[in-house]
Amino acid sequence: MLTLCMIVKNEENTLKNCLIGAASFVDEIIIVDTGSTDNTKDIALEFTDKIYDFKWCNDFSKARNYSIEKASNDWVLILDADEFIMDFSSSSVQEFIEEPSNRNKVGRIKRINLMEDSYGNNKYTERINRLFNKNYFNYEGIIHEQIVALDGKPYKTEMVDITAEHVGYTREVLNKTGKIKRNIDLLKMAVKDNLEDPYLYFQLGKSYYMLKNYKNAVMYFEKALSFSLDFSLEYVEDLVETYGYALINNGKYQEALILKNCAEVYSNFADFHFLMGLIYMNNARFTQAVESFLKCTEFSCARVEGVNTYISYYNIGVIYDVLGFRENALEYYRKCGNYKPAAKRLKAQLN
Numbered sequence: 016m017l018t019l020c021m022i023v024k025n026e027e028n029t030l031k032n033c034l035i036g037a038a039s040f041v042d043e044i045i046i047v048d049t050g051s052t053d054n055t056k057d058i059a060l061e062f063t064d065k066i067y068d069f070k071w072c073n074d075f076s077k078a079r080n081y082s083i084e085k086a087s088n089d090w091v092l093i094l095d096a097d098e099f100i101m102d103f104s105s106s107s108v109q110e111f112i113e114e115p116s117n118r119n120k121v122g123r124i125k126r127i128n129l130m131e132d133s134y135g136n137n138k139y140t141e142r143i144n145r146l147f148n149k150n151y152f153n154y155e156g157i158i159h160e161q162i163v164a165l166d167g168k169p170y171k172t173e174m175v176d177i178t179a180e181h182v183g184y185t186r187e188v189l190n191k192t193g194k195i196k197r198n199i200d201l202l203k204m205a206v207k208d209n210l211e212d213p214y215l216y217f218q219l220g221k222s223y224y225m226l227k228n229y230k231n232a233v234m235y236f237e238k239a240l241s242f243s244l245d246f247s248l249e250y251v252e253d254l255v256e257t258y259g260y261a262l263i264n265n266g267k268y269q270e271a272l273i274l275k276n277c278a279e280v281y282s283n284f285a286d287f288h289f290l291m292g293l294i295y296m297n298n299a300r301f302t303q304a305v306e307s308f309l310k311c312t313e314f315s316c317a318r319v320e321g322v323n324t325y326i327s328y329y330n331i332g333v334i335y336d337v338l339g340f341r342e343n344a345l346e347y348y349r350k351c352g353n354y355k356p357a358a359k360r361l362k363a364q365l366n
Contacts, residue, residue, distance in 0.1 A: 017112065018043040019094060020184035022069070022078045027053040029301065034062045038041045040108075041092060047082040053200065055096075073201060076154035083149045093145045097183040104176030108146070110174050122146030122175035123161055129182050138320040142249070146175055148168035158201035159180035159218045184225070198222050213242040216256045224257055229265040231347070236261060246280045268297040282294050285314035285323045292330060325351040332357060336364070 019041040023030060035098045038044065044063035048056055048070040057064050069081050083091055090112050094100075112118055130137045152170075154160040164170045183194070202219045204366045209215065218236035236258035244251050255277055262271040281287035292307035298347040308327040317323040332347035345364055351357030 016042045016088040016090065017108070018045055018077070018085055018088040019093055020045045020047075020082040021096065022047045022049060022075070022082055023049050023051065023055055023059070023096050024049045024052045024071070026055045026275075027051075027058060027240070028097045029099075029240045030055055030058045031083050032099055033094060033096050034059070034244055037092075037094060037103075038062050040100065040103045040105060042213050043087060044073055045082050045085045047078055047085070050339070060240060061108055071218070072202065074157040075201075076160040077266050078156040079160055083153060086149060087146050088340070091147065091149050092177075094179065095181075095183065098179040100177065101127070101180050102176065102178040111173065117173065118148050119151045119164065119170055120147075121152065121170060121172045122177075123172050124177040124179060127178065127180050128184050130184050131182065131288045135363045140160040140316075140318050140320075142174065144172060146177070157205050158198055161214075195222050213239040213244060213358040214250060217250060221257060221263070227264075233258070233265055244253070246277070250285075252281060252284070256286060256290050259294060263293060263297060268294065272298060284310045285317035286319055289317070289319070289322045289327060292327065296330065296334065301338065305331050305334055321354070325354045325357065329354055329357045332360065336360065 019037055038069045046059040046066045047069045049069050056066060066086055069078050076115040111122055120359045121144045126141055126143050128139040130139055152162050152164055155163045199222045202215055206215050213240050216235045217237035224232040239254055248282045259271055275364040288307045288310040292304045295304035308331050311323050313328040328347045332344045333344035350358045
């Protein structure tokens, strides 16, 4: 038996699609509303009568934990209203839930984030903790809340066969909700209470990065990196990579070369090799750049769509183009399929 627990506020544009995708896979739906002024509650009523009000107190964990308390089942699945179930293996999820040894494990779902770049949508895939037994876990943190064990001990995680698409990072949604500026305010409040938490500085850096304020992003990323970190943690990997992109966007190409010191740790990740390709490219180290981009194509998958295929081929084409090796450039542009920037350069070369 599984309960879907959600906290919502003014989600009339996305909630229905979220619940349509999830309703058939769960046994109960709990909706906690933190102050909606639109039709969010009316939409929720089409799927459940278990809708509760929670007075917003600038603390996401308190709202999350309140929703969990209302669940009548031990096992809960957490979704946001801008996340839509794409795949859900009921048999494998049930198997995970029914295994007694998994009571103190957390299930990780696959989330595909729709992002926007200069050429339209891009996709970034990550694994996030979302399925757990409420008798063993709850949330901590006023913003970017984390699942923690009630006994305070470290816990194991396991991948579960659930995939959700997340639209909350598209430019339209961000502009409409103002969620980044809200997050920054809450993160700064959280930092005041915990000055020694590198995760909070990482999240502040990410928030400023999404606002394209790369100067502040670099500052907070460097603050996070000043702590003694476990570089095997996923958020630290994200920290390192986004720090690299922030340096590039800030024009600090030479400073970004320091990230080659992380090559041994992240040698098994296409996304890191791609970042290094860009760093070498911006430092006119073209041989190393081509080698890095070619390395990306040896991987079967990457977190950012296209990094292990057409985007790397495109950058190799650009390098050969700039260096005057026309035939080599054409070869790699042709490998890019329907990627618009490559098609544009290919057309220009052939005309």
